Amino acid sequence: xxxxxxxxxxxxxxxxxxxxxxxxxxxxxxxxxxxxxxxxxxxxxxxxxxxxxxxxxxxxxxxxxxxxxxxxxxxxxxxxxxxxxxxxxxxxxxxxxxxxxxxxxxxxxxxxxxxxxxxxxxxxxxxxxxxxxxxxxxxxxxxxxxxxxxxxxxxxxxxxxxxxxxxxxxxxxxxxxxxxxxxxxxxxxxxxxxxxxxxxxxxxxxxxxxxxxxxxxxxxxxxxxxxxxxxxxxxxxxxxxxxxxxxxxxxxxxxxxxxxxxxxxxxxxxxxxxxxxxxxxxxxxxxxxxxxxxxxxxxxxxxxxxxxxxxxxxxxxxxxxxxxxxxxxxxxxxxxxxxxxxxxxxxxxxxxxxxxxxxxxxxxxxxxxxxxxxxxxxxxxxxxxxxxxxxxxxxxxxxxxxxxxxxxxxxxxxxxxxxxxxx
Amino acid sequence: xxxxxxxxxxxxxxxxxxxxxxxxxxxxxxxxxxxxxxxxxxxxxxxxxxxxxxxxxxxxxxxxxxxxxxxxxxxxxxxxxxxxxxxxxxxxxxxxxxxxxxxxxxxxxxxxxxxxxxxxxxxxxxxxxxxxxxxxxxxxxxxxxxxxxxxxxxxxxxxxxxxxxxxxxxxxxxxxxxxxxxxxxxxxxxxxxxxxxxxxxxxxxxxxxxxxxxxxxxxxxxxxxxxxxxxxxxxxxxxxxxxxxxxxxxxxxxxxxxxxxxxxxxxxxxxxxxxxxxxxxxxxxxxxxxxxxxxxxxxxxxxxxxxxxxxxxxxxxxxxxxxxxxxxxxxxxxxxxxxxxxxxxxxxxxxxxxxxxxxxxxxxxxxxxxxxxxxxxxxxxxxxxxxxxxxxxxxxxxxxxxxxxxxxxxxxxxxxxxxxxxx
Numbered sequence: 001x002x003x004x005x006x007x008x009x010x011x012x013x014x015x016x017x018x019x020x021x022x023x024x025x026x027x028x029x030x031x032x033x034x035x036x037x038x039x040x041x042x043x044x045x046x047x048x049x050x051x052x053x054x055x056x057x058x059x060x061x062x063x064x065x066x067x068x069x070x071x072x073x074x075x076x077x078x079x080x081x082x083x084x085x086x087x088x089x090x091x092x093x094x095x096x097x098x099x100x101x102x103x104x105x106x107x108x109x110x111x112x113x114x115x116x117x118x119x120x121x122x123x124x125x126x127x128x129x130x131x132x133x134x135x136x137x138x139x140x141x142x143x144x145x146x147x148x149x150x151x152x153x154x155x156x157x158x159x160x161x162x163x164x165x166x167x168x169x170x171x172x173x174x175x176x177x178x179x180x181x182x183x184x185x186x187x188x189x190x191x192x193x194x195x196x197x198x199x200x201x202x203x204x205x206x207x208x209x210x211x212x213x214x215x216x217x218x219x220x221x222x223x224x225x226x227x228x229x230x231x232x233x234x235x236x237x238x239x240x241x242x243x244x245x246x247x248x249x250x251x252x253x254x255x256x257x258x259x260x261x262x263x264x265x266x267x268x269x270x271x272x273x274x275x276x277x278x279x280x281x282x283x284x285x286x287x288x289x290x291x292x293x294x295x296x297x298x299x300x301x302x303x304x305x306x307x308x309x310x311x312x313x314x315x316x317x318x319x320x321x322x323x324x325x326x327x328x329x330x331x332x333x334x335x336x337x338x339x340x341x342x343x344x345x346x347x348x349x350x351x352x353x354x355x356x357x358x359x360x361x362x363x364x365x366x367x368x369x370x371x372x373x374x375x376x377x378x379x380x381x382x383x384x385x386x387x388x389x390x391x392x393x394x395x396x397x398x399x400x401x402x403x404x405x406x407x408x409x410x411x412x413x414x415x416x417x418x419x420x421x422x423x
Numbered sequence: 424x425x426x427x428x429x430x431x432x433x434x435x436x437x438x439x440x441x442x443x444x445x446x447x448x449x450x451x452x453x454x455x456x457x458x459x460x461x462x463x464x465x466x467x468x469x470x471x472x473x474x475x476x477x478x479x480x481x482x483x484x485x486x487x488x489x490x491x492x493x494x495x496x497x498x499x500x501x502x503x504x505x506x507x508x509x510x511x512x513x514x515x516x517x518x519x520x521x522x523x524x525x526x527x528x529x530x531x532x533x534x535x536x537x538x539x540x541x542x543x544x545x546x547x548x549x550x551x552x553x554x555x556x557x558x559x560x561x562x563x564x565x566x567x568x569x570x571x572x573x574x575x576x577x578x579x580x581x582x583x584x585x586x587x588x589x590x591x592x593x594x595x596x597x598x599x600x601x602x603x604x605x606x607x608x609x610x611x612x613x614x615x616x617x618x619x620x621x622x623x624x625x626x627x628x629x630x631x632x633x634x635x636x637x638x639x640x641x642x643x644x645x646x647x648x649x650x651x652x653x654x655x656x657x658x659x660x661x662x663x664x665x666x667x668x669x670x671x672x673x674x675x676x677x678x679x680x681x682x683x684x685x686x687x688x689x690x691x692x693x694x695x696x697x698x699x700x701x702x703x704x705x706x707x708x709x710x711x712x713x714x715x716x717x718x719x720x721x722x723x724x725x726x727x728x729x730x731x732x733x734x735x736x737x738x739x740x741x742x743x744x745x746x747x748x749x750x751x752x753x754x755x756x757x758x759x760x761x762x763x764x765x766x767x768x769x770x771x772x773x774x775x776x777x778x779x780x781x782x783x784x785x786x787x788x789x790x791x792x793x794x795x796x797x798x799x800x801x802x803x804x805x806x807x808x809x810x811x812x813x814x815x816x817x818x819x820x821x822x823x824x825x826x827x828x829x830x831x832x833x834x835x836x837x838x839x840x841x842x843x844x845x846x
Binding site: 123124126129150151152155156158159160161162163164165166168172174175177178179180182189191194214215217219238241244245246247248249250251252253254256257258286287288334335337338339340341342343346419421 | 546547549552573574575578579581582583584585586587588589591595597598600601602603605612614617637638640642661664667668669670671672673674675676677679680681709710711757758760761762763764765766769842844
């Protein structure tokens with residue numbers, strides 16, 4: 001496959017990828033749905049009339065929407081037909097777009113001239129806790145080595161409901177929050193700026209397919225048709241606030257201060273060449289959580305930290321999606337097992353993705369081992385947790401045995417200083 | 424104040440109430456916004472042109488929407504003007520509607536001929552844990568009398584994020600869920616139908632006002648302009664599933680199986696005559712949680728349980744909103760303290776509202792004291808938890824010193840048997 005759009009072999013967005021996003025640009029102030037190709041965006045709003053396959057010819061309106069929900073709400077065969085249509089339109093042998101200079105002019109926008117937006121109305125966002133290394137690390141730090149993993153952990157893909165309103169697109173700054181903490185056990189709580197501000201390296205899956213009904217279950221074996229595609233996610237976390245508030249109902253204000261996602265949704269179709277063995281599960285889960293097929297992905301993940309005072313970013317973690325113990329099919333089955341309904345555009349976060357070595361951990365909490373082992377950055381700064389002005393950049397990409405590379409672009413955000421409270 | 428619409432003195436919906444809802448009827452299959460008056464609904468879609476006050480004359484379109492979000496997204500002065508306009512239109516001295524038989528015919532729908540719908544797109548739903556009696560009861564049952572209240576409880580209005588998609592309107596049946604439980608501590612978990620199915624007597628507040636930005640806080644003193652009005656809520660809970668899953672991230676599938684709300688939103692303006700002293704707080708909270716004014720409400724709450732086999736419902740609990748330790752202003756301040764943004768239509772649940780006597784508890788868990796004290800119903804049935812076919816009916820109403828009564832209507836739901844899982 002070769003496109004008439006030229007791009008570097010290191011591009012995140014070759015013709016094999018074709019992730020979906022929502023953008024505005026100087027050409028169009030209204031939000032349009034687009035697909036990334038090299039350094040360009042193909043504006044699907046402009047070329048919606050070219051989706052003439054049997055399934056989509058009566059559904060072209062979904063490409064005219066300002067969000068991806070309507071397209072996500074179709075079915076996998078629709079998504080596959082859309083992908084084939086776009087690949088064909090971009091193929092070097094296809095002249096429809098290539099030789100129509102007026103249409104080409106309208107249909108392509110430079111990514112660097114576009115502003116990206118949250119690509120869907122996220123009706124509900126859940127976040128899981130599916131990395132065994134992350135859960136074990138946190139367990140050791142807070143409960144000791146003996147009881148590191150909660151007793152339910154290998155039976156249930158543990159998750160909780162998060163906040164949809166504060167999901168923001170990559171590039172949006174995050175403000176260090178004020179909140180309550182308990183600096184000394186048994187003493188009085190303190191109110192002030194968070195002192196243990198952290199990132200969490202995650203990926204998140206957008207739900208697609210027609211909405212389900214309240215009371216309907218989607219077991220793991222049937223989950224695939226509900227999975228649209230993935231983005232990178234930084235689940236910013238105020239560790240000291242979390243520690244004081246989370247018993248007994250879980251994290252709340254420590255997490256709802258902002259959650260960043262990358263703008264391009266890489267589809268399951270694009271990720272299929274990078275499927276690898278599922279993580280071995282030493283306790284056989286209940287049947288509703290079982291699926292026989294491989295549904296784990298070799299997605300290389302990196303975290304850069306760039307202090308405000310330095311032009312140099314340091315790669316502080318190299319992890320991989322494949323380290324997750326629970327698959328996204330199992331997460332989805334857990335989400336719905338008691339009858340919770342799904343809507344296209346819902347988002348399932350993976351939880352922090354940590355590997356089994358100390359350079360592959362997905363949070364400052366683990367990388368600095370609760371602040372006991374400061375990280376040294378390339379500019380010689382030290383970090384236990386995030387400092388004001390730090391920019392955190394998540395990256396993810398896959399390479400197959402033939403060297404074909406697809407990527408997720410960046411998920412980045414800068415931490416701004418706390419804003420004093422007026423009372 | 425007297426309306427030309429006649430109603431009984433025991434009606435939940437006198438001219439002093441005027442709650443908002445969304446309905447369809449044989450006359451209109453599209454969703455319309457309406458206001459309850461006696462046994463009727465005034466269809467605001469039909470009379471939107473009569474909102475000619477200075478603030479609303481250019482905003483009449485909000486009454487043509489299919490949901491209340493746009494109206495909620497205006498400001499308190501708009502809401503007050505709308506209330507005055509509706510009260511005037513319904514007043515016995517006003518002839519505009521009263522004497523226009525054609526308009527009257529179109530503008531009024533019998534409640535019993537209408538179908539009610541969830542009144543707003545609920546972007547995010549949070550649930551709190553603000554009844555000191557409920558939290559204490561649960562604490563005694565699960566952690567013993569010494570440590571009944573978590574140490575953070577009197578400092579933080581504890582809350583967590585819930586599931587928006589499965590919020591359903593009163594009358595929607597709820598299916599007993601399947602899920603994982605741990606019948607014996609330390610033994611193997613079990614998968615099957617929930618055995619400890621419960622209701623939770625709650626109220627919930629819809630958020631109004633223009634959306635806030637990520638990073639923006641709304642402290643308790645400034646919270647009032649964000650509070651639109653209240654509904655009754657039944658936060659159906661699978662206790663055995665909850666117990667096994669909730670450590671460490673909080674309740675998840677035990678709660679997202681369905682949450683019922685009553686269809687009529689009773690506004691803060693209607694509730695003002697029923698404001699009473701706030702619950703005494705023996706630990707002074709941090710300044711962001713303080714407000715000097717009274718913002719507690721004398722709302723009498725009742726729970727009826729009607730077995731399928733019996734025509735007779737038994738009132739199993741009599742509680743009151745005023746038993747809440749934390750006010751809704753304090754809940755809202757907590758929701759936003761780290762910068763979580765709000766959207767009109769967001770919903771804040773109060774948590775189970777239990778009084779200090781055993782006949783005022785807001786859940787079967789407490790009423791039967793974990794199953795140790797079965798309740799006897801009027802038909803001589805016994806109940807520890809809910810049985811298949813049970814209908815739970817929540818009611819709420821206020822009466823002021825002059826005998827003026829406003830109510831919330833019913834929030835009811837029937838528990839259907841579990842549906843076996845196909846694997």
